[in-house]
Amino acid sequence: MKIKSRRASNISGLAAVTLALFATALMPARAGAQTPPAAKEDDSTDKAYSITDPAKRAEAFYDFTMGHLNEVFFVTTNRADYATASLDFYKKAYALDPNSPVIGEHLAEMYYEARRSPEAIKEVAGILQKDPGNLAARRLLVRIYLRTLSDPSATSTQPETAARAIEQLEQIRKLDPKDNRVRIVAGAFVPHDG
Numbered sequence: 658m659k660i661k662s663r664r665a666s667n668i669s670g671l672a673a674v675t676l677a678l679f680a681t682a683l684m685p686a687r688a689g690a691q692t693p694p695a696a697k698e699d700d701s702t703d704k705a706y707s708i709t710d711p712a713k714r715a716e717a718f719y720d721f722t723m724g725h726l727n728e729v730f731f732v733t734t735n736r737a738d739y740a741t742a743s744l745d746f747y748k749k750a751y752a753l754d755p756n757s758p759v760i761g762e763h764l765a766e767m768y769y770e771a772r773r774s775p776e777a778i779k780e781v782a783g784i785l786q787k788d789p790g791n792l793a794a795r796r797l798l799v800r801i802y803l804r805t806l807s808d809p810s811a812t813s814t815q816p817e818t819a820a821r822a823i824e825q826l827e828q829i830r831k832l833d834p835k836d837n838r839v840r841i842v843a844g845a846f847v848p849h850d851g
Contacts, residue, residue, distance in 0.1 A: 707756040720750035721760055728767050740771040759780045759782055762793055769801055777801050792832055799842065 706716040724746030731739035747764040752759055761784045768777035778801055784794040802822035806815055830839045 664672070696745060708754050713753055717750045717753035717757075717760070720746045720753065724750060724763065724767070728763070728770070731767075737771075740767070744771065745766050756787070758788055758791060760792070762791075762797065763799055765794070769797060769804075774801050774805055790832055792829060795825050795832070796828050799829070803842075 660752070679701050691696075702808060708717060715851060727739045727743035730736070731743055744764070744767055745778045747760060747767055750764060751757065751760045751764055765777045765780035765784065768780060778798065781798045781801070782793045784791055785798075787792075799822055802825065804820050806822070826839050826842060
């Protein structure tokens, strides 16, 4: 009986020592986490945003985050109500920060995922009008055109769509000559003698 009680006391003593070490290790980190950062007179992170008002920036960030969350829900469940909610949140965020290419790209991407190609093309065109060198927007436009080409109901517009896709691929190749994916996709449009 005495052997069992010594083991139990040794185990409980070891647990107490481990808990004490763990608690003391956390104390400095916890104390540091509770102290606010020192205020800077020139906060350079604020300059990275196009919205200077912190309240509007917070609202745009909230709407963007909710848009992204609903986009993830839509992609995983394919429920139209999530697509609608995502688009609404992205539109609110973009209205607050119309100069944000990130929000615009996510809005266009959501239109694409929701199979609303005309709206997606319109959004991407707006982004490219502001920033013609935006590779992400050009790549999205190529994906939209390629999906449109695979639509059997759009056979009458396929030559025009293929020409637009090739045009975007050429622009991407000029902007990013090392992108080998462009050559592969563009090669699908070149007629080959069999």
